[in-house]
Amino acid sequence: MTFDLSFPTEAGQVNPLRLDVGETLFVLGANGTGKSSLMFRFNAQNYGQARKVSAHRQTWMQTDALDLTPSNKLQTEQNIRNQDQNDQSRYRDPFAAARASIAVFELVDAENRRARAMARAYDEGRMDDLASEAEAESPIAVINKLLRESHLPIGISIRDNEQVMASKNGGPEYGAAQLSDGERNVLLISAHVLTAPPGTLLLIDEPERHLHRSIIAPLLGALFERRKDCGFVISTHDAELALESSESRALLLRSCAFDGHAPTAWVADELGAGAPPDDGLKRDLLGSRRRILYVEGTERSLDKPLYSLVFPMVSVVPKGSCVEVEQAVAGLRAAEALHWLRAYGIVDGDGLDADRIAARRERGVYALPFYSAEAVYFHPIVIARVASRQSSVLGTDEDAMVSAATAAAIAAVRDHTARLSAKAAKKAVRRAVLESIPNDDDLLAGDDLHIENRAGEIQVRRKRELDAAVGRNDWEGVLRLCPVRESVALDRISTSLRFSRRADYLVAVRHLLAEDEDALSNVRALFGNLPAELLG
Numbered sequence: 031m032t033f034d035l036s037f038p039t040e041a042g043q044v045n046p047l048r049l050d051v052g053e054t055l056f057v058l059g060a061n062g063t064g065k066s067s068l069m070f071r072f073n074a075q076n077y078g079q080a081r082k083v084s085a086h087r088q089t090w091m092q093t094d095a096l097d098l099t100p101s102n103k104l105q106t107e108q109n110i111r112n113q114d115q116n117d118q119s120r121y122r123d124p125f126a127a128a129r130a131s132i133a134v135f136e137l138v139d140a141e142n143r144r145a146r147a148m149a150r151a152y153d154e155g156r157m158d159d160l161a162s163e164a165e166a167e168s169p170i171a172v173i174n175k176l177l178r179e180s181h182l183p184i185g186i187s188i189r190d191n192e193q194v195m196a197s198k199n200g201g202p203e204y205g206a207a208q209l210s211d212g213e214r215n216v217l218l219i220s221a222h223v224l225t226a227p228p229g230t231l232l233l234i235d236e237p238e239r240h241l242h243r244s245i246i247a248p249l250l251g252a253l254f255e256r257r258k259d260c261g262f263v264i265s266t267h268d269a270e271l272a273l274e275s276s277e278s279r280a281l282l283l284r285s286c287a288f289d290g291h292a293p294t295a296w297v298a299d300e301l302g303a304g305a306p307p308d309d310g311l312k313r314d315l316l317g318s319r320r321r322i323l324y325v326e327g328t329e330r331s332l333d334k335p336l337y338s339l340v341f342p343m344v345s346v347v348p349k350g351s352c353v354e355v356e357q358a359v360a361g362l363r364a365a366e367a368l369h370w371l372r373a374y375g376i377v378d379g380d381g382l383d384a385d386r387i388a389a390r391r392e393r394g395v396y397a398l399p400f401y402s403a404e405a406v407y408f409h410p411i412v413i414a415r416v417a418s419r420q421s422s423v424l425g426t427d428e429d430a431m432v433s434a435a436t437a438a439a440i441a442a443v444r445d446h447t448a449r450l451s452a453k454a455a456k457k458a459v460r461r462a463v464l465e466s467i468p469n470d471d472d473l474l475a476g477d478d479l480h481i482e483n484r485a486g487e488i489q490v491r492r493k494r495e496l497d498a499a500v501g502r503n504d505w506e507g508v509l510r511l512c513p514v515r516e517s518v519a520l521d522r523i524s525t526s527l528r529f530s531r532r533a534d535y536l537v538a539v540r541h542l543l544a545e546d547e548d549a550l551s552n553v554r555a556l557f558g559n560l561p562a563e564l565l566g
Contacts, residue, residue, distance in 0.1 A: 037296055039296060039298070053278075055263045056272035057264065077111070081222060081226050141169075172220075173220045184209065224253075248338055270345050321373075321564055323373075326378060327348045339544060341560075356375060358373065359393065375394060378402040401510060451489050451496055458488050
């Protein structure tokens, strides 16, 4: 399915912009460039398929419970669709309160539909269907996950009389209408998106209103990932939101021509996925210098969600390999006089020696004190914290769980130190080779190039160190020396802590860091001076 996002240009032509289901387009522009008018046009062109979350949306809720009957809701939705075709909807919304009520209605209705489907399956003896329905997550369950992943310690539930309730950190329940502006904004945006029919064009205007970017960026990313069956157009003043969604396209609005109050044409440039907005536009939008943290990996690797939790004060951007991270930081720092970003980087330790770590730090790139990012998830401090939570739920002995997890991890590595040391040696030599490649001037100078392959020596030394760490049951030492993900050690830790699989343990760690400030402080301490620099 394709959505029509075409619009007239000042050159007297039509920009034939299209958006497929599963794609996201960010609309960026300074005030007065016609963002709201263009969003109005997109909505009108996709009548019946679009769902709009307007910039002047009402974030408060009239009540915690349903205040619409099904027939009222259908009639109100039709009235809203008609209103959204009216040009005044660009700056006035007489249905602001009704939109919030509809979001609550759809959340409750989704829960009820799920319950009815499970009851029918049970009554009819369809146990496989019952299990399938029970396994499928309801919108409320998804919203609770999104709240945690967006650094908000809030839980949402539906109680008697169809009342939507909230609870902070598992404390006493209170009506969802009493949530803060930002918390209600997350709830309402998520409800609008998660309850939309498949094939909907979701038009979200200024999602950053009432929300810190450390919340809205991961929230939007999670919503995009969960609703691959819809298309998204996001109008925003925050260009860095587009930067954090590397798979999204961007439309940069330069100006808009009007005939009276009616927009007639736009001047705009489209950027493909992964292309950053240009300097002039971002300077108009942002104005002041911000910090950006490049990390290894991709959008779907373990690094970004971890670093987004540990460093919510910056924009976290995955950049692939360590070389790409270092190049990105060097490029931005070399041109700081021309932009407003202060770039930093984090790369895996990979056994780097002290001199190389110090040299990188001088260039703004910090090396983990461990072989790779997995070490943070499975650090002894984190294992102990997760074990404490598990023991309080399961009634098990916390110290016994920690000892069993550590022993299982060490045992998983013990018989594989030669293979893991070989992996580490290969990577060390590969890094040395890449670092030895001369620049263009050196190549033109015609100097001889000498690269020494010390893989055998590195492997022998690394195996000796790794065997010693295993011999003294030093799990933290093992994390510093080898790629533990190349063994079953991480799975053994997860199962020892009573998780069915590693993915569940990783989710538990992210929840821990989102909810436990002490645990987060302990993890931040693993990064040395970097947190202080990013906050400075």
